[in-house]
Amino acid sequence: MSSWQDAASIVSIFRAMSKVSVSVQSLRATGVAKEANHVFFRNNPDIQVREACAKLIASWKEIGLAKRPATPPVAETLPPALASGKGEEEAPMKPSKEKRTADVTKPDKTEKAKRSKKTEEKVGDTPNAELAAQFKELASHEFKKGGTSKFAGIAFNKVVAILNGLEQKVTSGSSIAHLPGIGKETVKKIDQYLEKGIIDKLERIRNGEED
Secondary structure: OOOOOOHHHHHHHHHHHHOOOOOHHHHHHHOHHHHHOOHHHHOOOOHHHHHHHHHHHHHHHHHHHHHOOOOOOOOOOOOHHHHOOOOHHHOOOOOOHHHHHHHOOOOOHHHHHHHHHHHHHHHOOOOOHHHHHHHHHHHHHHHHHOOOHHHHHHHHHHHHHHHHHOOOOOOOHHHHOOOOOOOHHHHHHHHHHHHHOOOHHHHHHHOOOOO
16 A cells, blocks of 8 residues: 555654644645645545544644734723713714715725735735745645655645745755655755756656656
């Protein structure tokens, strides 16, 4: 049985992923959370795979909740006329629904575009964005192949998340070999890209020399 098909290997991968420091930004950029939450893992026949999947997704959800700003309490205040002791008949009338609607300025499309562009730049502005993009392409290829290849896709996406979460630029594969999820083959691919500007496996895929 292939190691990718072994339930113990899947559980090991999920547990290693749970130890990697990630951000909401890197989870969204890599799509790894969506893949890890696949129905194949959630409803896997092996209970350890299901539990490992549930724990990993739960830990990532906590990261998202922790980033949300707390909702400020709504202050309950009386209208100035009532607060000063004047009768309701002297209180200023509330503007009509139509007027309130008209006063609300709709967001400018140009401003929306600027915010969207700014977000994209932020995602791709990590020190190792170019290197991460190579592994993202490898992951996409494995997911397109389907079957047990998606486990390789998950592993590649894990590498993407790690690279995007680093604050320092990677100068060699060995410099991050100690991190969970960075194996010998990953170190080799990183060194290939840093030395030649390409990853041999990815180059063969692009040239149609490898399925």
